[in-house]
Amino acid sequence: MGTRSGCRIARAVGLIPLLWLTFASAAYPVEWSGNLAVETRFFPSTAQWPEQRNEGLSLSFQPELRHRWRDGDRGLTFIPFFRVDSLDKERTHADIRELSYLHLTDGWEIRAGIDKVFWGVAESQHLVDIVNQTDLIENIDGEDKLGQPMLRVTRVLEQGALDLFLLPWFRERTFPGVTGRLRTPLVVDTDQARYESDREEGRPDYALRWSHTRGAVDLALSWFAGTAREPELIPGAKDGAPVLIPYYPLLRQAGLEFQYTGEAWLWKLEAVHRETEREKYRAAVGGFEYTFVGIRDTPLDLGLLAEYHYDSRRSRASSPLQDDLFIGARLTFNDAQSTEILVGGILDLHQGSRSFRLEASRRIGQSYKLAIEGQLFADIDPDDPLAAFATDDFIRIELIRYF
Secondary structure (H helix, E strand, O other): OOHHHHHHHHHHHOOHHHHHHHHHHOOOOOEEEEEEEEEEEEOOOOOOOOOOOOEEEEEEEEEEEEEEEOOOOEEEEEEEEEEEEOOOHHHOEEEEEEEEEEEEEOOEEEEEEEEOOOOOOOOOOOOOOOOOOEOOOOOOOOOOEOOEEEEEEEEEEOOEEEEEEEEOOOOOOOOOOOOOOOOOOOOEOHHHOEEOOOOHHHOOEEEEEEEEEEOOEEEEEEEEEEEOOOOEEEEEEEOOEEEEEEEEOEEEEEEEEEEEEOOOEEEEEEEEEEEOOOOEEEEEEEEEEEEEOOHHHOOOEEEEEEEEEEEOOHHHOOOOOOEEEEEEEEEEOOOOOOOEEEEEEEEEOOOOOEEEEEEEEEEEOOOEEEEEEEEEEEOOOOOOHHHHHOOOOEEEEEEEEEO
16 A cells, blocks of 8 residues: 555544444444445456456445434544455555545535445446545445545535536556566556646635426536646656556646436436547447346346447557447346346457456345356457456456345
């Protein structure tokens, strides 16, 4: 774990005794839940880089403590996260996903502390989701996020909400270490991170989001101004060895989210306009999901998904999704075990690269859940950003115990 990250976590952990003191003095009980998981990842192909390993075992622990009082108008939430990984020491890490205070009054919601916010409607990529930093050592799908220090003020409207965000401290992205898989050819040295702003991670970010629902339409418009969550990777050196150094420019982003819900249809669109010191560009992802309900008079539901990805930078884009088509299917069993299977593939319409993904989960008894994930990279073009992962096909199996 990098020095910067360790110091920030240590400061956050220092707040925990104050939180417990608040709990202990309250007259209402604390709700306790969470999960403990064991995970194994297996990479069947030989690694591209000699230091990398082919398999590993990992343990994670995420307790959740929630406390509400004054008829639910006041609340505290504490969700830390811990992982110990045998394959990559950088993947052994800790984070506070949430440590926040909630205050509700007369159509206003105020949240202060460390929290997580999700924006977006698409299945295969969340373009507009920018408040929280990606925890990249957890998974390359971008679904896992680091906790973000914030003050969030929400005005509840008749058919939507207006959110104002002050983000006083920036979180750097996590990256795999030298022995980890799914990494760049050169290791990313997070200890040498650079910023466009002279205030570095201490520069405040700001965000605004208006959301509205009318009938079958959900619409949201957002604005973000601050440090970009995705860094540029520039060549550097550490102890005489070449490395990549993350550089975080300042970014302005305008975002749009749109979803139309019909009887069996979901039409989705996410679009952004972004500006940094070096470039201006637009990106979008849009498509649909059509669900066949009760196939052949069974409880099975089958959803068919298709989404197209566009990036105006085309071949200059840092994202692999710049002229790509996603096609997938979601099978929901609607059984007591909540069994679900999602399969999908992404085709690069310009370079011809292909990748395929499988996600499946099933509850076991009342307290356990089995999750299986598979990733396959096929015919990856050498100029594709995915070229670094060309031999990193993997299978991940996770057994989760909920309490």
